[in-house]
Amino acid sequence: MIDRRIFNLPGAKKIVGILGLLVFIQGFMILFQGKFLAESIVGLWKRQPLTNITTTTILFAVVFLLRHTLTMLKNRVVAPFVNHTAQSLRSQLMAKLFKIGPQATTAKGTGSLVTMAVDGIDQIQNYLQLVFIKVFDMMVIPWILLVYLFFIRWQESVFLLLIYPIIILFMIILGFAAQAKADQQYAGYQRLSNNFVDTLRGLPTLKQLGLSKKYADNVFTVSEDYRKQTLSVLTIAVLSTFALDFFTTLSIAVVAVFLGLGLIKGSIALLPALIMLILSPEYFLPIRNFANDYHATLNGKNAMTAIFAVLDLPEAKDEDALGQLPQGWQSDDELSFENISVSYQNVDRDPNQLSDATLHDISFSVRGYQKIGLIGKSGSGKTTLIDTLSGFLTPQNDQGTIKINGQVLPHLAQTNWKKNFLYIPQSPYLFHDTIENNIRFYSPKTSTKEVEQAVQAAGLNDWLHGLPDGMQTKIGEGNRGVSGGQAQRIALARAFLDQQRKILLFDEPTAHLDIETEAELKKSMMPIFANHLVFFATHRLHWLNQMDYVLVLDQGKIVQQGTPTKLGQQAGPYAQLVSDMGGGQQ
Numbered sequence: 001m002i003d004r005r006i007f008n009l010p011g012a013k014k015i016v017g018i019l020g021l022l023v024f025i026q027g028f029m030i031l032f033q034g035k036f037l038a039e040s041i042v043g044l045w046k047r048q049p050l051t052n053i054t055t056t057t058i059l060f061a062v063v064f065l066l067r068h069t070l071t072m073l074k075n076r077v078v079a080p081f082v083n084h085t086a087q088s089l090r091s092q093l094m095a096k097l098f099k100i101g102p103q104a105t106t107a108k109g110t111g112s113l114v115t116m117a118v119d120g121i122d123q124i125q126n127y128l129q130l131v132f133i134k135v136f137d138m139m140v141i142p143w144i145l146l147v148y149l150f151f152i153r154w155q156e157s158v159f160l161l162l163i164y165p166i167i168i169l170f171m172i173i174l175g176f177a178a179q180a181k182a183d184q185q186y187a188g189y190q191r192l193s194n195n196f197v198d199t200l201r202g203l204p205t206l207k208q209l210g211l212s213k214k215y216a217d218n219v220f221t222v223s224e225d226y227r228k229q230t231l232s233v234l235t236i237a238v239l240s241t242f243a244l245d246f247f248t249t250l251s252i253a254v255v256a257v258f259l260g261l262g263l264i265k266g267s268i269a270l271l272p273a274l275i276m277l278i279l280s281p282e283y284f285l286p287i288r289n290f291a292n293d294y295h296a297t298l299n300g301k302n303a304m305t306a307i308f309a310v311l312d313l314p315e316a317k318d319e320d321a322l323g324q325l326p327q328g329w330q331s332d333d334e335l336s337f338e339n340i341s342v343s344y345q346n347v348d349r350d351p352n353q354l355s356d357a358t359l360h361d362i363s364f365s366v367r368g369y370q371k372i373g374l375i376g377k378s379g380s381g382k383t384t385l386i387d388t389l390s391g392f393l394t395p396q397n398d399q400g401t402i403k404i405n406g407q408v409l410p411h412l413a414q415t416n417w418k419k420n421f422l423y424i425p426q427s428p429y430l431f432h433d434t435i436e437n438n439i440r441f442y443s444p445k446t447s448t449k450e451v452e453q454a455v456q457a458a459g460l461n462d463w464l465h466g467l468p469d470g471m472q473t474k475i476g477e478g479n480r481g482v483s484g485g486q487a488q489r490i491a492l493a494r495a496f497l498d499q500q501r502k503i504l505l506f507d508e509p510t511a512h513l514d515i516e517t518e519a520e521l522k523k524s525m526m527p528i529f530a531n532h533l534v535f536f537a538t539h540r541l542h543w544l545n546q547m548d549y550v551l552v553l554d555q556g557k558i559v560q561q562g563t564p565t566k567l568g569q570q571a572g573p574y575a576q577l578v579s580d581m582g583g584g585q586q
Contacts, residue, residue, distance in 0.1 A: 027144035029067040036060035038274040120303030127300025130293045137286040248284040316413035329502035336365040339400035373547035374537040380553040382537035421503035428491035436471040442498040458493035459524040485517040
């Protein structure tokens with residue numbers, strides 16, 4: 001019911017020690033509170049003068065204040081740890097996602113990861129804040145009270161001792177039912193997030209295809225499923241709370257009946273009976289508080305489990321196997337793949353288990369400043385090959401060989417390889433910052449004059465001159481306020497600005513642009529191809545006229561490769577692809 005890994009978090013052991021001491025002291029404050037309150041009430045019942053009960057009344061007030069002061073101190077002690085842990089988990093998650101690239105996104109979905117990094121962290125904060133305190137209250141306070149009650153009257157104390165595990169067993173049974181419903185609800189929440197984000201991102205395309213209303217109905221259906229799952233969780237939560245309150249109240253009533261019978265028979269005095277009656281609800285209070293808050297923290301537990309699953313994903317090792325390229329990629333450098341197979345990790349199941357191979361027996365060799373075109377139908381493996389070239393994906397163990405200048409490497413997630421390439425995807429990510437700082441993404445220390453030269457080379461001058469603040473214009477997070485063509489030009493400006501990186505990886509950079517915008521952008525892109533090794537994944541065949549070599553992919557395999565001219569003279573997958581995609585190159 002509780003993720004034991006929370007006690008292994010950095011700083012948790014120190015918090016456990018401090019919290020344990022505070023809860024131990026608070027247990028005695030609760031005990032003395034009940035004792036002094038009972039003595040004051042008995043004094044009043046016996047019509048003693050007020051001066052006789054002043055001391056016990058003052059002691060009761062002092063202990064009462066100390067009890068609640070300790071509650072405040074517990075929250076004060078746990079809060080900094082919880083906030084620091086939440087920030088640390090968010091930083092670790094973002095660093096992990098940055099390092100492993102598209103693996104988690106492919107398995108979990110963009111919406112799910114966004115939910116995990118934003119709402120999930122908030123839910124974890126609530127989970128940690130409640131669980132640490134409630135668990136210690138439940139572990140310490142009841143037993144301090146029970147030991148004291150045994151000295152007062154052992155018969156009722158034995159009853160309290162026996163009924164406690166029965167209540168816990170009942171709570172565990174309902175807890176498992178609630179956990180199952182909460183798991184379904186969290187999965188529904190992730191599905192809703194993914195569905196909404198994907199629909200939102202594809203809304204322009206859906207409008208053009210006339211499918212926007214259909215997908216609006218789809219969003220409604222998914223959200224309705226999530227509503228029903230939430231109500232199912234609430235039903236279990238209300239039922240378990242009612243059941244727990246019923247059993248604890250009934251147990252207190254049983255104790256009260258036996259104490260009443262003891263008073264009638266004269267086997268127990270009024271003061272000890274009243275102390276036991278006052279402390280009995282306090283005995284059950286920690287488990288009642290824990291049960292009430294348990295349902296409120298289920299999403300936090302699920303979010304933490306999901307984040308730990310991502311953090312446990314294996315990372316590439318031997319990242320420094322490649323020696324430094326002193327002058328970067330040069331015209332005589334060589335890269336070769338021999339029988340390389342690549343798979344994604346099963347993030348949702350076992351992160352150390354690989355799914356079926358996505359790329360199979362990939363073999364090719366490139367040298368110097370060649371321009372390599374990657375073509376194939378959707379799902380043929382173009383993006384996966386680009387991700388492998390960028391080091392985001394690593395080959396299966398003992399499956400083929402990667403070589404750079406004859407040196408055998410386990411993968412391309414090499415520190416010195418990453419310093420030599422620029423990655424330009426379909427939708428380059430722009431940050432909430434000025435256009436100038438976005439262009440400086442790969443080269444933060446370059447001068448404004450160099451940025452201006454890159455802007456001119458990328459064809460951004462006309463657009464920037466029309467903006468009131470020019471390059472100092474701030475743009476929204478995730479390309480808000482910028483068209484697809486403008487975002488691609490900013491990405492090109494990044495490439496023009498960084499002259500040290502001689503390897504360019506393009507993953508269908510013009511896939512979402514209209515033909516006119518693509519034609520204009522092509523004029524800006526061609527100069528950057530010079531003196532660079534280029535891998536260009538595309539489904540628009542007119543780009544092949546600018547390629548020196550083409551890899552044709554189908555179902556994760558290279559089914560044909562060669563120069564465009566040579567491939568055009570042969571019958572086979574390349575010719576069929578040309579025919580299927582428009583009949584020729586322009």
